Amino acid sequence: MPYIQRNEQGKISSLTMSGEASGEFLPAEHPEVLQFLTAPSGGSDKVGDPSALEMLLSDLKLIRVIEDVIDLLITKRVIIFSDLPLPVQQKILLKKGKREKLFGGGGDFLGAEKGIL
Numbered sequence: 615m616p617y618i619q620r621n622e623q624g625k626i627s628s629l630t631m632s633g634e635a636s637g638e639f640l641p642a643e644h645p646e647v648l649q650f651l652t653a654p655s656g657g658s659d660k661v662g663d664p665s666a667l668e669m670l671l672s673d674l675k676l677i678r679v680i681e682d683v684i685d686l687l688i689t690k691r692v693i694i695f696s697d698l699p700l701p702v703q704q705k706i707l708l709k710k711g712k713r714e715k716l717f718g719g720g721g722d723f724l725g726a727e728k729g730i731l
Contacts, residue, residue, distance in 0.1 A: 616640055616647055626650040643674070681709065 617637035
């Protein structure tokens with residue numbers, strides 16, 4: 615959940631994960647945040663490369679698919695959660711906790727059809 619700081623022109627000048635007194639919250643998928651992340655180094659006043667933005671959006675969608683595939687493999691007992699390296703376990707649990715908090719469990723990409731594979 616990024617918090618942003620804006621420059622005098624109203625463009626994003628910095629991005630942090632914790633809100634400061636003057637930090638404005640924007641969702642991670644907000645166009646201004648994505649443009650800031652894909653802007654060439656040297657500042658947010660330059661326009662981001664549209665192909666880089668497209669690639670970033672594609673990567674974010676694929677990450678969600680991979681998370682759901684991992685959940686499916688664990689559910690089907692193809693892989694055992696405790697066999698995963700501890701840092702991977704922690705990241706999976708953290709991400710699941712955040713998704714639960716944000717979506718109340720309704721954020722599953724595969725939904726009730728998890729058994730189709």
